[in-house]
Amino acid sequence: MVFFSMNVPSSAPRSNIPDMPSVDDLLPYLRQIDENRWYSNFGPLAQTFETRFAQRMEKAHKLPDKTLSCVGLASGYQALTIGLRLLGVVPNDKVLIPSVTFPACPLAAAPLGAEAILSDVDPQTWTLTPEIARQAASKMKLAAVMSVCVYGFPLPAEEWDAFSRETGVKVIIDAAAAVEAQKYPETCLVAHSLHALKPFGIGEGGLLVARDPDLIQQARERINFGMKDHITYQTGENAKMSEYHAAVGLAQLTRWEDIKKRRQKIYETYKLFFESLQDLTSIHPLLEKTIASSLMISLKEGNALEVFNRLQQQNVAVHHTYLPPLYEHPAFAGLEVTGKEGANEIKHKALGLPFHAFLSDEEIGKIVQKLRESL
Numbered sequence: 001m002v003f004f005s006m007n008v009p010s011s012a013p014r015s016n017i018p019d020m021p022s023v024d025d026l027l028p029y030l031r032q033i034d035e036n037r038w039y040s041n042f043g044p045l046a047q048t049f050e051t052r053f054a055q056r057m058e059k060a061h062k063l064p065d066k067t068l069s070c071v072g073l074a075s076g077y078q079a080l081t082i083g084l085r086l087l088g089v090v091p092n093d094k095v096l097i098p099s100v101t102f103p104a105c106p107l108a109a110a111p112l113g114a115e116a117i118l119s120d121v122d123p124q125t126w127t128l129t130p131e132i133a134r135q136a137a138s139k140m141k142l143a144a145v146m147s148v149c150v151y152g153f154p155l156p157a158e159e160w161d162a163f164s165r166e167t168g169v170k171v172i173i174d175a176a177a178a179v180e181a182q183k184y185p186e187t188c189l190v191a192h193s194l195h196a197l198k199p200f201g202i203g204e205g206g207l208l209v210a211r212d213p214d215l216i217q218q219a220r221e222r223i224n225f226g227m228k229d230h231i232t233y234q235t236g237e238n239a240k241m242s243e244y245h246a247a248v249g250l251a252q253l254t255r256w257e258d259i260k261k262r263r264q265k266i267y268e269t270y271k272l273f274f275e276s277l278q279d280l281t282s283i284h285p286l287l288e289k290t291i292a293s294s295l296m297i298s299l300k301e302g303n304a305l306e307v308f309n310r311l312q313q314q315n316v317a318v319h320h321t322y323l324p325p326l327y328e329h330p331a332f333a334g335l336e337v338t339g340k341e342g343a344n345e346i347k348h349k350a351l352g353l354p355f356h357a358f359l360s361d362e363e364i365g366k367i368v369q370k371l372r373e374s375l
């Protein structure tokens, strides 16, 4: 099963096309870089981007001013690694991670010498739930849980706060593709990916968001070689966001409302076409609660692999994002797994259809027609 090839010919159908700012959108910010002659190391554009992003999220979630602090990073992967460091994860600690997610999640635990434990996921929400984490925490000593907003599905912030308070286990929410859709909990850290293929894409980048400004200040030191006043007191790395990436981030903030509208329109069009397929397949209900980054459907027959192959033969850019479960990836074969039932069920019923802002109604109609013929 092929998931993504770096050698995709330009004529091949694409499941996702980034919605990025044009050169004209970027120019005012690039000119500021010219004037400032400041290119990285917490420059003025990165600082402005962080402030504006936090303000935008406070407004979206009706939070008082200055509730949120955030720091820009070079990638979502690094937001996870640094996030785990901030939670105090040290060598040999166990970190519970869902087995239906992107490989970045267990890989992020590796530089810390921590042990990733692959958790089963709930077959309804396709996520690692607080209940599943509670069961794991009753059987082993966990240092942290990395719960993941797969496909941008938002997680219950209050429930994760309650889990963390009750068990004492720290939580990082990997809200990679769930910018704005994910609420910011009281205690848990939130990481975003700003990769080009995410709804809020800047090329490569990430964000760590927390209510505790001290934690974000510590993140700033960790992403700059662990340095404070040029002295390294603790381990760290170079994971800073450059001014060029912050420029794209600032341009995206001005485009964000339009980006959301375009994605919502594509989602609504798919929904209309899916009405006639109700008995055979459905769009995952949690897509309603996010700014969709991909169109995930659930096949009632559980024959996802066959349907995938038939659609591929018809030149439809189907995908199996976050599948197969991570325990089937050779690199993770040695990891402890808490259960496979939910993840295996999802493997047999989940399928991704092309989803991006540039699909016409006609193209969507054709994709759904081909799906109908393939079921």
Ligand SMILES: Cc1ncc(COP(=O)(O)O)c(C=O)c1O
Residues within 6 Å of the ligand: 075, 076, 077, 078, 101, 102, 104, 105, 148, 149, 150, 174, 176, 177, 192, 193, 194, 195, 204, 205, 206
């Ligand atoms: C769930 C999840 N976590 C983490 C990442 C890693 O983010 P990045 O590509 O920005 O490093 C991704 C990227 O696709 C992701 O989907």
